[in-house]
Amino acid sequence: MSEADATRRPTVYDVAQEAKVSIASVSFAFRRPDKLSDATRERVLEAARRLGYAPSAAARGLAHGRTGTLGLHAFDLLLERADPIAEANPLTGLSRPRLDAGGVIPWNQTDDDVLSDPRAFPLYVDEVQRGFELECWALGRPVMLSSGAGTDVSVADTAGRVDGLAIFPSPQTAPALARYAPTIPIVLFSAAPADDRHHRVRVDNVGGMHALADHLVRAHGIRDVAFVGRMEASDTVERHAGLAAGLADLGVFLRDEVVDATVRGEDDLVPQLRGLIADGRLPQALVCATDQHAFAVLDALAAEGLRAPDDVVVTGFDGTLAARLSSPSLTTVRQPMEAMGRAAARILAGAAGPADRPFDVVFEPRLVVRRSCGCRG
Numbered sequence: 001m002s003e004a005d006a007t008r009r010p011t012v013y014d015v016a017q018e019a020k021v022s023i024a025s026v027s028f029a030f031r032r033p034d035k036l037s038d039a040t041r042e043r044v045l046e047a048a049r050r051l052g053y054a055p056s057a058a059a060r061g062l063a064h065g066r067t068g069t070l071g072l073h074a075f076d077l078l079l080e081r082a083d084p085i086a087e088a089n090p091l092t093g094l095s096r097p098r099l100d101a102g103g104v105i106p107w108n109q110t111d112d113d114v115l116s117d118p119r120a121f122p123l124y125v126d127e128v129q130r131g132f133e134l135e136c137w138a139l140g141r142p143v144m145l146s147s148g149a150g151t152d153v154s155v156a157d158t159a160g161r162v163d164g165l166a167i168f169p170s171p172q173t174a175p176a177l178a179r180y181a182p183t184i185p186i187v188l189f190s191a192a193p194a195d196d197r198h199h200r201v202r203v204d205n206v207g208g209m210h211a212l213a214d215h216l217v218r219a220h221g222i223r224d225v226a227f228v229g230r231m232e233a234s235d236t237v238e239r240h241a242g243l244a245a246g247l248a249d250l251g252v253f254l255r256d257e258v259v260d261a262t263v264r265g266e267d268d269l270v271p272q273l274r275g276l277i278a279d280g281r282l283p284q285a286l287v288c289a290t291d292q293h294a295f296a297v298l299d300a301l302a303a304e305g306l307r308a309p310d311d312v313v314v315t316g317f318d319g320t321l322a323a324r325l326s327s328p329s330l331t332t333v334r335q336p337m338e339a340m341g342r343a344a345a346r347i348l349a350g351a352a353g354p355a356d357r358p359f360d361v362v363f364e365p366r367l368v369v370r371r372s373c374g375c376r377g
Helices: 003-007 012-019 023-031 038-051 123-139 153-159 174-179 205-220 234-249 269-278 291-303 321-325 337-349
Strands: 070-074 143-147 164-167 186-189 199-203 225-229 285-288 313-315 332-334 360-363 366-368
Touching: 012 023, 012 038, 023 038, 070 123, 070 153, 070 337, 123 143, 123 291, 123 321, 123 337, 143 153, 153 164, 164 337, 186 337, 199 205, 199 337, 205 234, 205 285, 205 313, 205 332, 205 366, 225 234, 225 291, 269 291, 285 291, 291 313, 291 321, 337 360
Parallel strands: 070 143, 070 164, 164 186, 186 199, 199 360, 225 285, 285 313
Antiparallel strands: 332 366
8 A cells, every 4th residue: 555545534435345236335324324234334334433434525535634724613693592581571582583575684583582691502602612612722623513413414414524633522423433433533521431542521519519519618608509400411510410420528418309491402400490490499599510501590580570699590601701690690510622622733733742542631610609699799
């Protein structure tokens, strides 16, 4: 094999030859698996893994398999919000804009109903992305941004067009990462350590929640705490465990019942809160998995005529700009999101040093106290 053949990325033709199938079958294996038998599809995927093939039309056209571009992949950039909250504040009860017959978003669904509230967007992603873009600019590397849909095709396509990919993992994107052995470095944001070859940039969730628990108990005398979130993402699980451990160290026990909430799609947040209020079982503090969960809680409480911190303390996690601007201003645990984005870019560009094994960069978060817990900050 020539030096050029050894360094270029494998193509769809290489995989087809390796698996002894047509190039159409290779395409179907990644994009339309229902078109193939299980045996054929697995043979194609195994060949792709052996060769390190990343499916992409753009990558196939690159003679040397290098673009100079670094990629950042996020989940959908417009969040769905639960309708019951919209009764209290129409600007926070957001759904996807609907197109008219001509395929245009009507005026009253853009500035007035959708784009007026920054909480319609994943705020954590926005700040990390800014750091990633700034560092890429400093390194002279172009950036490709993509967002996920209901399948893993967009992840695979992006991976084939860039020299390195930073990604916010989700249940939809995980299969793409496991499906083939990528020929590029991948950085996962806020993902717990695992037995894979991916780099990680994350935050000490447990330490952050310990600091928050200490403040709630020592500064405010809180003894009854409930967690708001959904046990899907690894960082949410870590934050829940960290809060429980931090409270237990102080002789306080976290409620077993988790208030079910998610920043995307339907959840039981509103009915659960209404039930707790009706039964007189509202805790002293609702500790939320993210700032965005906390905003939803504040809106739901307002719909019931309640307000933080007078009726219940509400806290978040992330430290987004919106937390400082919300009413009341939100007590939260701030992640150094811009620094996290910059770190991911440096790893992918090779500016963080040689990677004989995956990087696992863990940042220390900082407690920020404001009015939602009763402080003056």
